[in-house]
Amino acid sequence: MRRRPSADQRDPLRPAVWLFHGEHARHASGVFDTLDAGLAWAAEHQVTGILAEYPYGGAYDVAVSEGRFTPSKAHHGTADHVAAFSPGLRHVHLTGGRPDQ
Template identity: 35%
Template sequence: MSTSTVWIFNGHKAAFPSGVFAHREQATNWIAQHKLSGVLTEYPVDTGTLDWAITNQFFLPKKPEHSQAKFIQSFTSSRQRHEHYEEGTLVA
């Protein structure tokens, strides 16, 4: 990602993230240490994910609902780097 980013870990079935890291290596070490299962995702800083995707031409809003809160608050992009972990180990 071209902007400043952070890595956020969401455990399986968690309602909220359980870790935010400036560097991927810090995150992966923490995940391994605690044998966690979930997803580690890279997020842009100081912008919303939808705005980031539009700015980088990864997403083009085409429908009226693309400007509504319900869509914006749940938007995620397949262009964000993300990794899946099971019991602290990176899986496909």
């Protein structure tokens, strides 16, 4: 299920960070408090990958509590599902430190 958060589902008071995950990396290589800070870092280092917004807390739990995901299958909420869950918030694809057009 792929849904973008609607304006009413983006809680302005929900704290979030921006994680950079390199194109072929196993782990995130940067954490930023704002999108602009992440974009500046990416431009400085000319990296390729995804800069994605993550809520504080578990991505699965936050998505369920905000109504962006509704468990509907037996495997929803299992350890494997929760561990692989993407927050489904804003993200930017970057190539050579620049946002893809």
